[in-house]
Amino acid sequence: MAIATFAPVLDAVRGIAWPALRRVRSSIPGPHVSVVRGSTDEFVEYRPYRQGDDPKKIDWKLVGRTDRVYIRVSQERAILPTMILLDATASMAFPTATHAKWDLARRIGIALAAVARHRGDPVGMTIVHPERARTFEPRTRRTVLEEMMRAVEIAAGGSLPLAPATVDAMRRSARVVLISDFLGDADALLSAGRTFAAAGNELHAVHIVDEGELEPDPRKLLLADPEQPETRRPMSPPARAIYLRRFGAWREQLARDWRGAGASYVLAVTGQEPLRRTIRRITNPETGARRSSG
Amino acid sequence: MTFLAPIFLYIGMAVAAGAVALHFIVTRQPTSSPLPTVRFIPVSSVRVTTVAPVPEDLWVLLIRVLAALLIGAAFARPVLVPERRPVARVVLADVSRGVAQIEEVRDSSRRLLADGDALIAFDSAPREITNFADSLATLRKSGAEAKLSPALIAALRTASELRAAVDSIELVIVSPLRASALDGATHAVRALWPGRVRLVHVAASADTLAPQVGITVRAADNDGVAIAAKVAGIAASDAAVRLLRDTPTAADSSWAAAGRRALVRWPVAGAPPGWRARATVDTAGAVIAGDAALVYPLERRWEPDSAASPLRVVARWVDGEPAAVERAVGAGCVRDVAIPVPTRGDLVLRPSLGLLLRALGAPCESTTGSSAMAPADMLSLSGTGPLAASDAIEPPDTVTTPLVPWLLGAALFLALLEPLVRRGSPPLWDEDLSEEPVDQRGAA
Structure with missing residues (x-):
């Protein structure tokens, strides 16, 4: 039944492309511009012939016109293995009635996996959960999406740091998507991400926030951390004002930090926009931002 | 309850x-x-x-x-609240010297009393007899004179304690019912009892006979007291009461001691024997002896010597200080009066001085007899109507709880x-939140 659950997700992302943000280093042919110049049909430029070049690349028509020997240089395209890391800890199981954060996170994860696989990129997934953790190696196999859909049909819960799984995912691929609320080991994640992005890899941080976290229900006077139940605070009107200020400042700082680390940062709020728009903002940060604001 | x-x-x-x-x-x-x-x-x-x-x-x-x-x-x-009875009795048993046979009082009281009733023996002072079933036989006749006023007050107090357990209370007086038992307060106290009173007559003692009132005054002819006695019609010769305005002699004292006679020493000037001069001479507006009251400003010069033997006060100034005292001597008594009679004015002609003389010239207390109570007094004492309802009786001032x-x-x-x-009960709330771990990044 996982396919039935996520069928709307797959429909929503139909036709969306997810180009790499920078030239990829892979040598396996794929959809993304590679750092390697090759002999494909995608002409890029002429280069004077040097000893050792393949004579088959000589453009004889140009020789006839210019009396100079030039070879055709074309753009190589390669795959970009993608790993999607899903935070399935207790903080994602909010609100308790709907688990809207976890639902949005896994829909984004499946949607991105579908977009990547559709373009021919190997896609893998790591689900961070104390008891139901799963890791899928980046693959292009047709059944990989179905396996992922089944794997994400769990309930979020428990407490577990994301950094180790993130580091492992970064070793497996050149594009990593972190889908989390970043309420856990954010500093360790940022440090790993900074290193990953500095190595020329592509990093996306998708920050999941619930509407109830942006505007907590004023009728609820005492609030507790689901991952640390002993942490409880009262939400009086003055405390609410302080909370909104602090939480907003933290989100802004988080966005600056991730962008400063070389990652793209997208804030996804439950129930605020259609999934397709969110995916567009992730897969095409500049155009997605224009379309969101437009 | x-x-x-x-x-x-x-x-x-x-x-x-x-x-x-x-x-x-x-x-x-x-x-x-x-x-x-x-x-x-x-x-x-x-x-x-x-x-x-x-x-x-x-x-x-x-x-x-x-x-x-x-x-x-x-x-x-x-x-x-104990179980209520219809009627309780309060029996006032006269044990004074006016009773001829104490056995008659005992028998009369025994016939009237039942469990839950109260017995008060009285003479000049009342006393409640508890456990009267055994104590009734030990009742003895006293030498004091009967007074009904304090006995009636005691009966009211006892009735207050009985009222919670009964519907009605009957007051019974077992007494010879002599006139001397009444005083100026008796009728007022009787009026406090909200019901009729049963009077049970017993025989009076033989010496309770009414003496003649007369005074032999030995004084100068123009003496004011002598004149007042004549005006009041009580001057007599050879009466059982001798009033001396001059210095008394040993023979006078012997005369008083020899029989039931009263010697009244009322000097014209100077302190009576056994009196001393007051530190401050003042004026009193009235003097009272028994039922007689003389309202006249009189000098008060003397007071009884406290070292003297116990005296009975027969007249008092309006502020309560003694004005005349009596001392028993032999079979009679000597009465010293410190009331100056002015030589001028119309005091000696006033009827109130005559009444005072009657009171000061009364027989000695120890030999005082009394006539039977007047029928009107008896009727007033007994009253008419139903028994006293318990609700009509004042509750006691103090109730033991x-x-x-x-x-x-x-x-x-x-x-x-x-x-x-x-x-030991489970707490209504969980632990206090005041001690929290330090907040993580972003919550500073």
Whole structure:
């Protein structure tokens, strides 16, 4: 039944492309511009012939016109293995009635996996959960999406740091998507991400926030951390004002930090926009931002 | 059971109801709801006042309610009301020297008394006889004269104690009923009894005979007291009362001691024997002797010597100080009067001085006899109408409430028990939030 659950997700992302943000280093042919110049049909430029070049690349028509020997240089395209890391800890199981954060996170994860696989990129997934953790190696196999859909049909819960799984995912691929609320080991994640992005890899941080976290229900006077139940605070009107200020400042700082680390940062709020728009903002940060604001 | 001050019981019930109501209102930490971003909320503690559907801490509530009711009941002063009887009797038994046969008084009283009744023996002072079934046989005739006023007051007091257990109270007076038993207050005290009184006559003693009133005055012809005695018609020769305005002699004292005679020493000037000069001479507006009262400004120059033998006061100034005293001598008595009679003015002609002379010239107290009570006095004493209803009798000023210490003790025990029970109850709220771990990044 996982396919039935996520069928709307797959429909929503139909036709969306997810180009790499920078030239990829892979040598396996794929959809993304590679750092390697090759002999494909995608002409890029002429280069004077040097000893050792393949004579088959000589453009004889140009020789006839210019009396100079030039070879055709074309753009190589390669795959970009993608790993999607899903935070399935207790903080994602909010609100308790709907688990809207976890639902949005896994829909984004499946949607991105579908977009990547559709373009021919190997896609893998790591689900961070104390008891139901799963890791899928980046693959292009047709059944990989179905396996992922089944794997994400769990309930979020428990407490577990994301950094180790993130580091492992970064070793497996050149594009990593972190889908989390970043309420856990954010500093360790940022440090790993900074290193990953500095190595020329592509990093996306998708920050999941619930509407109830942006505007907590004023009728609820005492609030507790689901991952640390002993942490409880009262939400009086003055405390609410302080909370909104602090939480907003933290989100802004988080966005600056991730962008400063070389990652793209997208804030996804439950129930605020259609999934397709969110995916567009992730897969095409500049155009997605224009379309969101437009 | 009845309560002397039921308002306190109502107050206790109101306090108990308040305790019940307060146990529905609890202050507790509210139920916590999950919020992953709770770290951004500043640290503080919270209590919420809410209404609980079921009272909290039922054992503590029970103890508090009981304590409030017990304290209210204690202050309300409960009194156990015994089973009521239709009628109780209060019997006033005359044991004075005026009674001929004390056995007659005993027999008459025994026939009247039953369980739950009260017996008061009286002469000049009343005393209640408890356990009269055994004590009645020990009643003895006294040498004092009977006075009804204090006996009636004692009967009223006893009736106040009996009123809670009976519907009506009958007052019975077993007495020779002599006139001397009455005084100026008797009728007023009798009026306080709200019902009829049964009078049971017993024989009077032989010496209670009415003496003749007459005074032999030895004084100068123009002496004011002598003139007043003649005006009052009580001057007599060779009377049992001799009034001396001059210096008394030994023969006068011997004369008084030899028989039932009274020697009245009333010097014209100077202090009577056994009197000394007052530190300050003042004026009194009136002098009273028995039923006689002389209202006239008179100099007060002397006072009785306190070292003298006990005296009986026969006349007093208006402020209560003695004006004339009597001392028994042999079979008679000597009476010293320190009332100056002015030589000028119309005092000696006033009837009030004559009445005073009659009173000062009365026979000695020890030999005083009395005539039978006048029929009108008897009718007034007995009265008509029904018995005295218990509701018409004033309740006692002080009522013993033996239950109060027990109630207060029980309330004190519960008050000491309450904190122990409360300590053993589960807390109404969880641990305090004030000590929280330091917030993580972003919550500074």
